[in-house]
Amino acid sequence: MREKILESALRLYTSKPPQSISMEEIAKNAGVSKGTIFYYFKNKNNLESELLSYSIEKYFSWIYGEPRDCKTLEKIVRKALKIAKDNPRLTMFWYYVFEKEIFSGNTQFARQLYDEMLEFLTLLLEDMGIDKPEQTAIILMAMLDGISIYSLFIPELDVDEIGNLILEFVKGRCKR
Amino acid sequence: MREKILESALRLYTSKPPQSISMEEIAKNAGVSKGTIFYYFKNKNNLESELLSYSIEKYFSWIYGEPRDCKTLEKIVRKALKIAKDNPRLTMFWYYVFEKEIFSGNTQFARQLYDEMLEFLTLLLEDMGIDKPEQTAIILMAMLDGISIYSLFIPELDVDEIGNLILEFVKGRCKR
Amino acid sequence: MREKILESALRLYTSKPPQSISMEEIAKNAGVSKGTIFYYFKNKNNLESELLSYSIEKYFSWIYGEPRDCKTLEKIVRKALKIAKDNPRLTMFWYYVFEKEIFSGNTQFARQLYDEMLEFLTLLLEDMGIDKPEQTAIILMAMLDGISIYSLFIPELDVDEIGNLILEFVKGRCKR
Amino acid sequence: MREKILESALRLYTSKPPQSISMEEIAKNAGVSKGTIFYYFKNKNNLESELLSYSIEKYFSWIYGEPRDCKTLEKIVRKALKIAKDNPRLTMFWYYVFEKEIFSGNTQFARQLYDEMLEFLTLLLEDMGIDKPEQTAIILMAMLDGISIYSLFIPELDVDEIGNLILEFVKGRCKR
DNA sequence: GATGAATGAGGATTCATTCAT
DNA sequence: GATGAATGAATCCTCATTCAT
Known part of the structure; x- marks a missing residue:
């Protein structure tokens, strides 16, 4: 799951300005909930x-x-x-x-x-x-x-x- | 005044991380109001x-x-x-x-x-x-x-x- | 919760001039945080x-x-x-x-x-x-x-x- | 001058949404300063x-x-x-x-x-x-x-x- | 009369983070 | 493990208005 999140986040971060990326978007992109992101990554x-x-x-x-x-x-x-x-x-x-x-x-x-x-x-x-x-x-x-x-x-x-x-x-x- | 703001802002920006500097702080630092900052700089x-x-x-x-x-x-x-x-x-x-x-x-x-x-x-x-x-x-x-x-x-x-x-x-x- | 916000907002909007109502006030009136209002309504x-x-x-x-x-x-x-x-x-x-x-x-x-x-x-x-x-x-x-x-x-x-x-x-x- | 301001303001107000019109714009449009507007109109x-x-x-x-x-x-x-x-x-x-x-x-x-x-x-x-x-x-x-x-x-x-x-x-x- | 620099209160919005379920 | 509703601090920005010149 960790890897899945990282992989999808990498795709996101290599597609648009990093400053414009929110946790919301990362979660949506990875197909998981925001809570899950915070479960695997401190912040x-x-x-x-x-x-x-x-x-x-x-x-x-x-x-x-x-x-x-x-x-x-x-x-x-x-x-x-x-x-x-x-x-x-x-x-x-x-x-x-x-x-x-x-x-x-x-x-x-x-x-x-x-x-x-x-x-x-x-x-x-x-x-x-x-x-x-x-x-x-x-x-x-x-x-x-x-x-x-x-x-x-x-x-x-x-x-x-x-x-x-x-x-x-x-x-x-x-x-x- | 423009120069005064720039000079004081430069002092501020060379004293701490740029991401942590707010317009509020820039104004206070320059001894003018927030409005004045926006009067001289669009944003x-x-x-x-x-x-x-x-x-x-x-x-x-x-x-x-x-x-x-x-x-x-x-x-x-x-x-x-x-x-x-x-x-x-x-x-x-x-x-x-x-x-x-x-x-x-x-x-x-x-x-x-x-x-x-x-x-x-x-x-x-x-x-x-x-x-x-x-x-x-x-x-x-x-x-x-x-x-x-x-x-x-x-x-x-x-x-x-x-x-x-x-x-x-x-x-x-x-x-x- | 959406309904609760709408209901309390309606009470507010039928009690004073609409131009004078801020999101702050709507939130306070509904007993929720400003963030919650924006969670349920885009703007x-x-x-x-x-x-x-x-x-x-x-x-x-x-x-x-x-x-x-x-x-x-x-x-x-x-x-x-x-x-x-x-x-x-x-x-x-x-x-x-x-x-x-x-x-x-x-x-x-x-x-x-x-x-x-x-x-x-x-x-x-x-x-x-x-x-x-x-x-x-x-x-x-x-x-x-x-x-x-x-x-x-x-x-x-x-x-x-x-x-x-x-x-x-x-x-x-x-x-x- | 009063008339001049009114006439130019009327042109402005009949060209775009009234909520979007600022005193700044009215003044610029009339070719006078903001102060002048306030000289002729209380607010x-x-x-x-x-x-x-x-x-x-x-x-x-x-x-x-x-x-x-x-x-x-x-x-x-x-x-x-x-x-x-x-x-x-x-x-x-x-x-x-x-x-x-x-x-x-x-x-x-x-x-x-x-x-x-x-x-x-x-x-x-x-x-x-x-x-x-x-x-x-x-x-x-x-x-x-x-x-x-x-x-x-x-x-x-x-x-x-x-x-x-x-x-x-x-x-x-x-x-x- | 006329100017425009300076003000500052006020408001919308964003978003990382938490936590009960 | 996973969720997503709820939070609230933080911040940019607008703009009517004032006033010294």
């Missing part, structure tokens, strides 16, 4: 946080099973940009929850997701022989996040070309 | 948008007067990171308004600010002899925006070091 | 419309069960005038809602009530052998509505006498 | 009442100069129905002000207009040899007012035909 904030984890997992968990090589790096960059391009509403939802959490002082949440990804990328870049792997990883992630945001309001953004430059940047930091 | 959304423009102007308008050279580039990067680091609430406010506008379908707003900055940076990079100046400018901006967001939840982020890497990246794209 | 307009139907039903639904003869006609005329005389606040409420709906372009509402009554009266007058029954019915209704309004500001209006003349008018249109 | 209510008198005068004052005969009666009936038909917004405005005044307990206003017209019609009907001239006049006025209201939501109403019946009714009350 709206909790539901949205759980939904963020759920959706991040859904779209990015594959990464952690990949080998730590150049191919994977490329895959990550391409995929991240593709998701942003193809699924703006999803990107919006992610930023919506992040913002809410961070602005209200709860940084742990974002922190954890950031740390996980940073650790993986740092190791990957290290294995690739990149100089200052952690700093490079941070910048890489920042670039991807920044571009994801831009793609929300610049429809003509050529993410393939941008992807190339980003990869060039990383590879250019290879120690000889 | 809350309008006030917040105007406040965004006002604050962006305040912090970034100096850029457009600078010469288009390497020094300016460095100044921009340093300053942008410094603002984010020193003034997280301001950064939050900016993202709050952007998000609101973009998510509700009004992309023109973000678009205009983006275009202005992009144009300036592209010319600057061009003058510096950078390859693919526009694409590079986009990535540069994305990096700065991404890092600004990260600094909101990673207090130990060393923005000076990151600034160095970013500058290296740009300069590394110099055509020989 | 204030909807509540007032429903209340109009509810009260019209309450006072006039008996008509449609009556035989279509001269006696009924007399009963209708007498009753309509008596309601206006005895219950000016109710009459006011009716005109208040009608006006609101019509002025805002929603004529369907008034139209339906008008059509129902017109159909019944037309058939009744037809059965009574009245010439031009539909037109006569329209005029009859107009007279009753007009007099109802007058009784709001002419307390000394002798509605019995007026009723006599109205009935004379109708009967005078009998085909020989 | 909004006063402005609307004065506007009612002004417009009634404009459309009906001719009556009192007419001879008291059958021709005039016909002219009055035809004209009253024609105004309602051609100028629904004006009719709406009249009922809007009447309603406001009466509902808030101020019946004198409506009363005076009613009395003036009643006196004239009573004398006219008397001169025509009509039985119970005052009662007949009241009913005649009620009919015209009722039909005026109906014409607001029944566009296909044939006011000419109705006018004929109304005149028949009055003339039928001639003492032989």
Whole structure:
């Protein structure tokens, strides 16, 4: 049931502005009563946080099973940009929850997701022989996040070309 | 009076989560009545948008007067990171308004600010002899925006070091 | 609960000027919370419309069960005038809602009530052998509505006498 | 200036729902400031009442100069129905002000207009040899007012035909 | 006479959340 | 486990009116 609610909520949150979604609507959409939502999720904030984890997992968990090589790096960059391009509403939802959490002082949440990804990328870049792997990883992630945001309001953004430059940047930091 | 309201609202918005600020509070803070706020600003959304423009102007308008050279580039990067680091609430406010506008379908707003900055940076990079100046400018901006967001939840982020890497990246794209 | 709200709202609306009644007051009067009112009625307009139907039903639904003869006609005329005389606040409420709906372009509402009554009266007058029954019915209704309004500001209006003349008018249109 | 305001307000009030008109709009429409409106009219209510008198005068004052005969009666009936038909917004405005005044307990206003017209019609009907001239006049006025209201939501109403019946009714009350 | 900036009371509406069933 | 009726705090916004200039 929990999963059913999450799945239907995800569909809802990737179809319209998150601020405009009420518990009423989530319940109706999931085909259950409002009470049931509150039975499974402490409150709206909790539901949205759980939904963020759920959706991040859904779209990015594959990464952690990949080998730590150049191919994977490329895959990550391409995929991240593709998701942003193809699924703006999803990107919006992610930023919506992040913002809410961070602005209200709860940084742990974002922190954890950031740390996980940073650790993986740092190791990957290290294995690739990149100089200052952690700093490079941070910048890489920042670039991807920044571009994801831009793609929300610049429809003509050529993410393939941008992807190339980003990869060039990383590879250019290879120690000889 | 308009300015007085904006100035006091800016103080308010850089002191607490934007979602928690009511028109009531803005009025009280400015020492005027609610009606006065609505006399100068059509509605809350309008006030917040105007406040965004006002604050962006305040912090970034100096850029457009600078010469288009390497020094300016460095100044921009340093300053942008410094603002984010020193003034997280301001950064939050900016993202709050952007998000609101973009998510509700009004992309023109973000678009205009983006275009202005992009144009300036592209010319600057061009003058510096950078390859693919526009694409590079986009990535540069994305990096700065991404890092600004990260600094909101990673207090130990060393923005000076990151600034160095970013500058290296740009300069590394110099055509020989 | 819906009924309870309507019943208490009707009492309120027949006790003071409709323009002066707030949702707050309606809720307090019904002994429920404001939220409950909005749970059962989409908005204030909807509540007032429903209340109009509810009260019209309450006072006039008996008509449609009556035989279509001269006696009924007399009963209708007498009753309509008596309601206006005895219950000016109710009459006011009716005109208040009608006006609101019509002025805002929603004529369907008034139209339906008008059509129902017109159909019944037309058939009744037809059965009574009245010439031009539909037109006569329209005029009859107009007279009753007009007099109802007058009784709001002419307390000394002798509605019995007026009723006599109205009935004379109708009967005078009998085909020989 | 007073006249200028009234004239422009009348244009406004006959172009949109009266409830939707603010002092701001009236002022803008008249090309003066809000303060000026309040200089010439004590408050909004006063402005609307004065506007009612002004417009009634404009459309009906001719009556009192007419001879008291059958021709005039016909002219009055035809004209009253024609105004309602051609100028629904004006009719709406009249009922809007009447309603406001009466509902808030101020019946004198409506009363005076009613009395003036009643006196004239009573004398006219008397001169025509009509039985119970005052009662007949009241009913005649009620009919015209009722039909005026109906014409607001029944566009296909044939006011000419109705006018004929109304005149028949009055003339039928001639003492032989 | 004329202005328009400033007021602030007042009202509708939303919606997360609770809880008896 | 599941429901949905009931709550009430929170908030935006409107607009007639005032008054210093």
